[in-house]
Amino acid sequence: MRLPLVVGNTPLVRIDRPFTADDRGFWAKLEGFNPGGIKDRPALHMVRRARERGDLADGARIVESTSGTLGLGLALAGIAYGHPVTLVSDPGMEPLMQRMLRAYGAELHTVDQPCREGGWQEARRRAVRHILAGDPGAYCPDQYHNPDNVAAYAPMAHEVLEQTGGLDVLVCSVGTGGHSAGLSAVLRDHHPHLRVVGVDAVGSTIFGQPARPRLMRGLGSSILPRNVAYATFDEVHWVAPAEAVWACRRLAATTYASGGWSVGAVGLVASWVARTSAPGTRIVAVFPDGPQRYFDTVYNDEFCRNNGLLDVDPRSDPDLIEHPSHREVTRWTRCTTVADPAGPTAVRRR
Known part of the structure; x- marks a missing residue:
């Protein structure tokens, strides 16, 4: 580490x-x-605390919804702690940000339709849940609700x-x-x-x-x-x-x-x-x-x-x-x- x-x-x-x-x-x-902005702070802290609690096992995948800045922080945390990172965004993410996240080793998924209730954020969160269902060992920090x-x-x-x-x-x-x-x-x-x-x-x-x-x-x-x-x-x-x-x-x-x-x-x-x-x-x-x-x-x-x-x-x-x-x-x-x-x-x- x-x-x-x-x-x-x-x-x-x-x-x-x-x-x-x-x-x-x-x-x-x-x-x-x-390095990536303000959300480097919670990304590192959420990942560290999840590891301490046993919610995130060594080498397990991190999956999260992001418009960009938290994604950079999670990419940093993934490198620091040895976790692959999968990020879900939407078409509003800047092309530069997409290239940066991939350069930092993150796998990027893009949803193509907003939800009627909750818009793009809810569409991203549903995609995160779908990815988690296919990888039982994966962990989502859930930035919106995580204390x-x-x-x-x-x-x-x-x-x-x-x-x-x-x-x-x-x-x-x-x-x-x-x-x-x-x-x-x-x-x-x-x-x-x-x-x-x-x-x-x-x-x-x-x-x-x-x-x-x-x-x-x-x-x-x-x-x-x-x-x-x-x-x-x-x-x-x-x-x-x-x-x-x-x-x-x-x-x-x-x-x-x-x-x-x-x-x-x-x-x-x-x-x-x-x-x-x-x-x-x-x-x-x-x-x-x-x-x-x-x-x-x-x-x-x-x-x-x-x-x-x-x-x-x-x-x-x-x-x-x-x-x-x-x-x-x-x-x-x-x-x-x-x-x-x-x-x-x-x-x-x-």
């Missing part, structure tokens, strides 16, 4: 002008400095505390719910009044909006992951693809710190939080990956033009709705009532 020592201890960079004034910036945690996904981010939370000395606001994207839940649980032990701002995608059902086809990868969901800790959020923002592209490209051109869809969405929201907070507010935003894998999408003019993503400048402030059920959002929108769509209660944080 060759346990990677290159995961973690990622840097922070200060982001202010041209997004905010000098005294109202935020710190970006650059998880793109991990080890959440626990994997405790070391990252301690990194943030050591690097900042403390913080007032955490801004992070929400997909499986892993890093928002894992980080906030540890950080609130040290800072009980920490404000947590979740960033979702337009068309995602996580926070009670109707599920729609989504162009963006890496945040949002067509299913309801059990790892989402709804009570931890003070508010949620939904961001549209064109707004994320604008922020990605502006971050790249002005700070050199950029990434993909999640980074653009988080950067847009974190900039607004910084502008509207008191000077000196300590804000940390999680940038889950770097820009390299988005050569064919976010940073490709032809792709962006064909999808109507160019020449769209976001407004300076998001729309505001009182409850996620009040209307379907199509652009950057915020809501301070955070509701669990699977339950009757809503947590009013601010």
